[in-house]
Amino acid sequence: MTITKFAALAAATALASTAAHAQDQEDRTGWPESFTVGTASQGGTFFVYGSGWANLVAEELGLSGSGEVTGGPMQNMSLVHSGEVQFGLTTMGPAAESYAGTNPVAPGLQMTNACAIFPMYQTPFSVTALSSTGIETIADIPEGARIGFGPAGSTSDTYFPLMLEELGVEFERRNGGWDDLGGQLQDGLLDVIAFAAGVPIPTVSQLEVQTDINIIEFTEEEQAAIIDAFPVSGFEIAPATYTTLEEPARSVAMWNFAIANCELPESFVYAVTDVVMSDNERMVGIHSSARETLPENWDKNTSLMWHPGAARWFTENAGAEIPADMIHGG
Structure with missing residues (x-):
């Protein structure tokens, strides 16, 4: 390659590089730091x-x-x-x-x-209780059960109480962060936690390491009733999600x-x-x-x-x- 050609190529490369840099700078106009x-x-x-x-x-x-x-x-x-x-x-x-x-x-x-x-991702709605409570189904949740629905105004707190009321559950409503509610469940201050979060939920994963829990699925009839009444679709929590599960758990979910x-x-x-x-x-x-x-x-x-x-x-x-x-x- 002659010096003239090399110089021309170098100049063209530099020009392209400068143009690309300028474009990058222009693209970032108004970007926050x-x-x-x-x-x-x-x-x-x-x-x-x-x-x-x-x-x-x-x-x-x-x-x-x-x-x-x-x-x-x-x-x-x-x-x-x-x-x-x-x-x-x-x-x-x-x-x-x-x-x-x-x-x-x-x-x-x-x-x-x-x-x-x-x-x-989809947010499944799921219910968790300590195995020691004997709560294995939605129908097992006793009248006046203390249920944690997550932070006030969250998806869970907005929809899960209405869903459980649709299924005839009577309860005392509790709010708080998931970690805090998990601790209350372990201490016997709550009977159930009604989660609406992407799975695996860190709090549930931690709970099943520390104690025996039940992840409670909806029956086909319960699932159908919720889908009919709320903006959700059918969902199954895969057994690989939690060590507690041995087969898919029937649920509903929202995007x-x-x-x-x-x-x-x-x-x-x-x-x-x-x-x-x-x-x-x-x-x-x-x-x-x-x-x-x-x-x-x-x-x-x-x-x-x-x-x-x-x-x-x-x-x-x-x-x-x-x-x-x-x-x-x-």
Whole structure:
């Protein structure tokens, strides 16, 4: 290669590099230097999952990011809508209520500035009791049982009491973080915990290491009654989920989605979505429930407007056909 040709090639390479660098800089216009993900209480799947993907995104994009303990899906909708946190985790039921203005965190406020960015996993509803109580079925739950439903305003606290009432259970309602409720169950201060969280639930996994528990499934009739009355679908908790289970446990479930403040830059949310959705193995390493964090599950969003950055990612990479009227600002 002549010196002239070499110089020309070097100049072209430098120009391309400069252009690429400039493009990177342009793409990051308006990006925050740090971000927070609203999760739920410690001991629950939301906290593990949300904190894990916050760390993954922060590392990949060279930002500072972390998960924050919150009251769960209802509060996350409020926090993301208002911009107090950039990202959050929610469930389709609470999302629909928040858009309609019936979120108990701020009744009457339509929280439409929280947008969908990617599918997470299904949240099964499950019931756990100590084996020593003799509670093996829903029908075994005694009248006036003290039942822990998780943090106030969480998916579990919003829907599980109504579900159990639908099945004729009479109970005393208790709230708290999952770790705290697990301790109360062990100490005999609670009779039952009604969980709504991605499986395996860390608190349940810890309980079965420390004591004998029963994971209580719904009968076919109970499952059908709940599906008929609430925005859930049938689900089976696989026996490999917990050492306590020897066969699938019949349940119901509701989809979860990650959300972002709708005003975040499109390029930023596109990049965040790309990090999470492009390598499922890394997400499964954070929590096994992320096996459902797959591009093809984009269509499980039935309640939320899409963030433009996320909608573009799924359109370009997953063949998604998202109507313009389902994209924020579209």
